[in-house]
Structure formats: structure tokens, C-alpha cells
Amino acid sequence: MTRNGIAFWTGAAVFLAAVFAMTQLVGNQYPFFAGYVILQFVALAVAWSILGGYAGYVNFGTSAFFGVGVYASVFLVNAFGAPLPVQILTGAAIGALMGFALGLLTLRMQGIFFSIATIALTIIIETTITNWRYVGGAAGIQIQRPAVTAPFDNYVQMLFFVQALLVVLAVAISRYIQNSWIGRGLQALRDDELAAECTGVPTLRLKLLACVISGALMCAVGAPSAMYLQYADPAGAFNLNYSVSTLAMSLIGGTAHWSGPIVGAILLGTTQQLLTVTISSEVNVLVLGVMLVLFVVGAPEGIIGLIRKLRGKGKEGEA
């Protein structure tokens, strides 16, 4: 393992240990409720940038994957009383299939056409779920949490830890992709798909891979959300706010490096939590939108790009 690799995995282990310690030591429930949402957005943003950042395909359909993850859990709990790990794994499997379908779309559509198609998928799936009585239809559905398993003494604390695991998984995958031949291939096809093909890059296979991984992660992240909210409705689960938040966090953080979306999600996620508590959720979306526009106009490389500029061009950090 390289020095960077050791540093990364040490960091991940420390992070998980800290999260675990927090669930054992902190009594107040609010930090877990807020922290869960932030971690959820970190995982979503990291997953989004595998396709949106590395491959340059702007996916507006984060909410489609997230919502399908939520409803996969709703269905499994309703039908079989399936435990959380099964919900997450099933979510990931369905997300991978959806990702594969999305990847096939890239064959025929690029740029804005692809993006619009992802919105279309979102609305179509949402409408289908709305008309599906078994999972509650438009009115939504209540979900009963099972008893919490040791060593956790509260369900939300456990979900918080599970979401932290998903974050580590997503980041590790994203980092691996960036540093491997997959990442270089995706970067090449993002710059110029035909030139990449003619330089030997199997563009379709790489795009499918990126879509499948990105989709599986997003769905997996959505799966525990049903348990978190104890409730699901189509308008909430498929809310386009998930799409715009994820996209904004990734782009504001910067998509050139795997750490960008993490920075963006933590920064914006925390701000959102504070704003929602102190002002209103509308102002929250407004801040997000304004930040997004400001960054794509003024700092196209995101926070990561700004940091790199500040450190000067001399040092070329490799991680």
C-alpha cells in the first residue's frame, strides 16, 4: 500500500471510530438527526461525482435513485419485514440496474439531452410509485422501526453509524476510481468521447461502470432513509431538492478530486442544517441555488480548485 493509501485508511478508521464513540457517549438525539442528513449528502455527492464529475454526465436524477432506495426499503419492510442490511443491499442492486439502464441512455444522448432524460426518469418513477397503492400511493406510508440491535441503544444512532459506513464505502470507491485507469479513462471521455474511443478507451463500458456504481451507491444511501423518517411519500422521496443539493455540493466542492464533494457536502450540509433550524427551509434552498450559480460562474473548479490556486501551481498534490 502506498503512503497515501495508509493515510487514507487510517483516516477512515479514525472517522468510523469517532462516529462509533459518539453514538456511545452522546446522549442528546439532535446531533444524530442532523449528522445523519449531512452524512447522507456526503455519500450522495461523492456518488454523484463518479458520473457527473469524472465522466461529465450531469445527472439530475439523484432523487430518482434516492427515492427508489427509499421505496425499495418500504416494500421490503412491508412485505417481509426485511432487516436493514437486506434493505441496503437490495437498494444497491436495484440502483445498479437503474444505473445500467441510464448508462445505455448515454449511447444516444449526451449533454443536456442526457440531463433532461434523467429528470424524465425521476418524474416517471415518481408517478408510478404515486399510483402504486401497496406502498401507500400519493398519501405516503408509515413505517414501523424494529427494535434496535446492540451495541446501539437508539435506532437513529445506529442509522447514523450505518450512514457513516456508506460514506466510507462511497469515498473509498470514488478514490479508487480516480487513481486507477478507470478514472483516467473517464476523464478522457469527459474531455472528448470520440478522441477517447480512438485512443483505445472503451467509452461505453466505462460509462456503464460509472453509472452502475454511482446508481448503486445513491440507492443504497436512500434505503435507510425510510427507517430514519419512519415515513415515506413520493413527493418527499423523489423531491428534486435532492438532485439540486447533490449537484450543488459536488460542483461547489469541486469534482476534479475525490475530496471535493466531501468538502462541498459538509460545508453546505452543515449550513443547511443551521439555516433550517434558524430561518426556513426556503432560504436554505435559496442559499444553495445562489452558491451553485456563484461557483459555476466565478470558481468553476470549486473549493478544491480555489485551494489549489492558493497553494500555487508549483506543488502538484497527488493522492
Place this chain on the structure above:
Amino acid sequence: MTLADTRSPLLRISSLTKRFGGFTALRNVSVDIRPGERFGLIGPNGSGKTTLINCISGAFRTEPGTILFGDEDITPLQPHVRTRRGIARSFQIPRPFRSMTVAENLMVALDFAAHEHVSVGERRDTMMSILEQMGLGSKANVPATQLSQVELRKMELARAMATHPKLLISDEAMAGLSGSEVDEVLDLLLSFASCNITIIMIEHIMQAVMRFSERVMCLDAGTIIAIGTPSEVMADQRVQEAYLGT
């Protein structure tokens, strides 16, 4: 054909036709390219030269018609597979990977089109030696977007060479260059050819075509109107008409 060639062709294009909607860009084109040949492809604008290149490199699907490379029918293969088989190309309008440095541009080729499993260190050595050969050694860590026109052309050729091609297709690599730059690029192509790489050169600069090619083919409106030695083709009545538009 002037030379009797006993060896089998490297590239055999048989009755290739390409239509876009109602427009026929290539009509029943058949030609053999011999191993190690320096082949010039000329024709007025819109005559189908670049379309033919796109068909050979796989960017366009063709039907009907077949393309044999060596002994293999490559017609159904995707472009990246053809690149790995040994067909490389440059683009009429350079298409660098804009977010990468010159070195990274070449590394994409070495990562994805390298034939055997070679270590990263060896790939870097190969990349540097190609860049040195092209006179781009000092530009290795420069972003591709900061290159001059001639450097960009050279980088495209370098990237194509990094795929280890048997056949290199150069699509107007000299367009927009000054006289001395044209000579530079031409010398590079000649040096590739001397390493036993078959080259198809599309070019508008007639002097360059004449100096470079062993054989020249002229397309007009999607059909072959002449093929032979450079002087034969230049002397051809129909070629002169196609160019002068009389």
C-alpha cells in the same frame, strides 16, 4: 497499379458505401493499402475523405461494405477495439483531452491501447521517448490547452503513436501551419514511415502529398476518381477537373 505486390494488404476496403439520410457520402469505395505504404488521400472539400477515415477508425458504422485489417474483418468492431488492433488517427480539428497535460494525454493511449502488460515506469519511458522524438519533450507537463497550433498537431500525432499503431491515419495534420512547420510535421511522418508504420495521409497541401506519398488516391463526391503514383494522379484529367471545378 504499378507495382506487383505479392504480400497481402494491411487494409482492404471492399465496396464501402456510407449514407447520411438521403445523402451518399461514400459510394462503393474499394482499395487495398499495402503494409508499410505511404498513401496519400486527396480530394476537394466534402469529397468524403474524412468520412472514409471515420469509417476506417470506426466512428461511423458502414453498411454495406467490409473492412479487413490484416486477416480480420474489423467492420463490426468498435473504435477502441480497432485502435487496440493497431489503427490510430489524428483529427482534422485537433481534439486533445483538454483537462490534461501533454504527458497525461499520451498516458491515456499507453494505458488503454498498450498491447502487453507493461509497468507504469516503462510506460512513462515510452511516453517520454515519443515526446522527445516529436520535439515536445519540454512540454510534457504543460496543459494541452496551452499548446500552440503546431504543438497541438504534433501532440495528436504523438498520442496516436503512443497507441503502437500499425496504421496511422493523419487527417490534415498540416492545415493552418506555416511552411517550415509543414516541413517539420512531414519529416515526422516520414520518420514514422521509416519505422515500418503504414501511413494514410489526408492533405490539401499538394507539395506535401507529392513529396510524401508512394501512392495517391483522389476522391470526388464519394467515389474514387483516380489512384496511382503521385504524378499519374496529378496528370489525370478528372482530378484536375475536380480541383479546378471546370
Place this chain on the structure above:
Amino acid sequence: MFSLDLLLDAVVIGVLLGCFYGAVSLGLSVSFGLLDVPHVAHPAFLVLASYAVSFLNEQYAVDPLVAGLLITPVFFVLGLATYRLYYETFERRGSDAGVRGIAFFFGVAFIIEVLIILQFGVDQRSVTADYVGKAWRLGDIRIPYRLLVAFAVATGLTILLTLYLSRTFMGRAIRAVAQDQEALRLMGTNPVRIKQWAFGIATAVLGIAGALLVIVAPVDPTLDRAYIGRTFCVVVMAGLGSMSGTLVAAVILGVAESIVLTLFGASWAPAISFAMLLGVLAVRPQGLFGRR
């Protein structure tokens, strides 16, 4: 259950609705279809216009159509400014403009949505006028006047824009810039200024389209999301930049929506335009009456 009367009713309403969809898509047909700007915020601008019209109607009792006409200059300037910003930040920089350009308009759409919510709240808004709320009976078919008004104005607007693009110098220049910028530059015309003007026109048309939107039905701040599907469906189906195609495609969408609504109920309505859009993109990306 299914009856011929019901079907006929659905078709008539669908045609009227379709012409209205055509009118709200005209601007996008220019900005996206002709100018290749990934204008995801088009429907948000549309809803913004509706709120402006509704505001003028409530506060000063201005007729909605007159209000729509009044705000067109403002929207024209808004369009000029938007294109200028887009051009300076994305088109001119060239590389990687795609991802950020799309994200830019997506962000703008959300900003508009939230600003509307902050100013007017989440409640529905409508307008009052003589023709809103009454209906015209034609045998068994009941046609609301508001749909007839929308139909008439929409058709007029489409004809006007088509004439503008084909008969005036500026209109022809806009069509030319869509096809070959280089040629225009050689003729000594600045393609950027023409595109900016075209974007201004496309946005100005939204003033009246917004009036139609709020005449046809009450609006709410997030209505733009449904209209992303409708407008892009129409423009893509029409074949980018074809005005007459826009009208035909819009009528197809209108009739399809109206029939599905009658047969399966309103809960399926939001998906229709998106499903058609996806279908067209997957099967025939160049549109049914395509320019390319």
C-alpha cells in the same frame, strides 16, 4: 367508461391545450432549439411571468393579456442579460462549458422558484377576467373560454414568431446563426449579438406565454418542474428549432395528455410528457420533423 363522446371531448380539449403548450414552448424552441443554450430555467422564467401577470391583475386590475404584454419589455431585457452572462462565463470559455452551463440554469431555476415562494408564498395564484371561469357549450362538449383565449393567442403568437424568423432581416440572421456562425462572421455580422437578441426575443415571448399559463389554470411556484417535461418534450419532438413543428408536436402532446387524463385519471398526467420526451430521445433524437 370509454365512450366516443368522452374521447371527442378529450381530443378537442387536447388540441386547444396543445396549442397552448406550443406557445409556452416557443421561447425554448428558439433558445435551445436554435441557439443550443441548455435553458433548463425556461419553465421557471415562464412561471415567474405568470406571477408577474397575476400580481398586476390583482393589484391594478389589469387584464392578464395586457399585463403579459406589459411585462414583455422587462423579460426582453432579462433575456439579454441572461444570455450575456451565459456567454461570458460559459460559451466563451469553451472547454467543459457543458456541465457547468447546465448546472447554471438548473441553479437559476431553483433560485427563481424560491424567490417566488419567499415573495408570494406557496399558495396557488390565479387571475380574474371576464373569460376566466365561463364555458362555451358546443353540443355535449363544454369548452372553457380561458382555453379558447389561450388557443387564439397561442396560435397568433406562433404565426407572428414564424413570420418574424422567416421574413425579417434579424429573424433570418437568427436562423443563419443557428446553422453557420462562421459564415455570419465572414459577412461582418457579430453572431454573439444576434444570439443575444434572439435570446431576448425568446424570453420576451415568455411574458405573454406566462399570461396564458395563469389564464389556463392557477399556478404555484413549483409548476416549472412539470413544464420542464412539457416544453422540452415539445421542442425535442418538433426537431430543434422548427416553429411549425413546435405547434404540431405540442398538439400531439396536448391530445395525448388529455386522452390519458380522461382514461386513467389525473395522477398519471405528470409522467406523460416526460415519457414521450424519453421515447423521442431514445428513438429519434433529431425529432419528428427534424432540422438535423
